[in-house]
Amino acid sequence: MNKRSQKAVNYRLGDPMRQCSCCQMYRKTQQDQFGTCTEVTGKITAYGVCNRFSALNNPWGNRLTNQTRAMLARCYAYARSVGPGR
Numbered sequence: 621m622n623k624r625s626q627k628a629v630n631y632r633l634g635d636p637m638r639q640c641s642c643c644q645m646y647r648k649t650q651q652d653q654f655g656t657c658t659e660v661t662g663k664i665t666a667y668g669v670c671n672r673f674s675a676l677n678n679p680w681g682n683r684l685t686n687q688t689r690a691m692l693a694r695c696y697a698y699a700r701s702v703g704p705g706r
């Protein structure tokens with residue numbers, strides 16, 4: 621399968637609930653700031669995310685409800701909107 625460019629999948633800063641570090645496609649094998657992705661080109665940081673995100677299954681169980689996930693997403697978006705540099 622051909623990888624897609626970071627621009628094509630809107631690669632951007634993620635948040636703890638949705639980021640490359642907990643995506644099925646993320647790969648990292650070396651002590652380095654960046655890893656790779658099976659679907660997206662270039663260097664990929666664990667803190668990014670893109671439109672192709674697919675969450676890893678949590679071996680302890682996926683315990684958050686959709687309402688809780690939505691609330692946390694709003695909290696992260698708000699924190700980012702008022703954070704440093706804004």
Ligand code: SF4
Nearest residue numbers: 640643646657670673
């Ligand atoms: S598919 Fe997107 S979110 Fe998942 S590891 Fe690749 S770049 Fe990150």
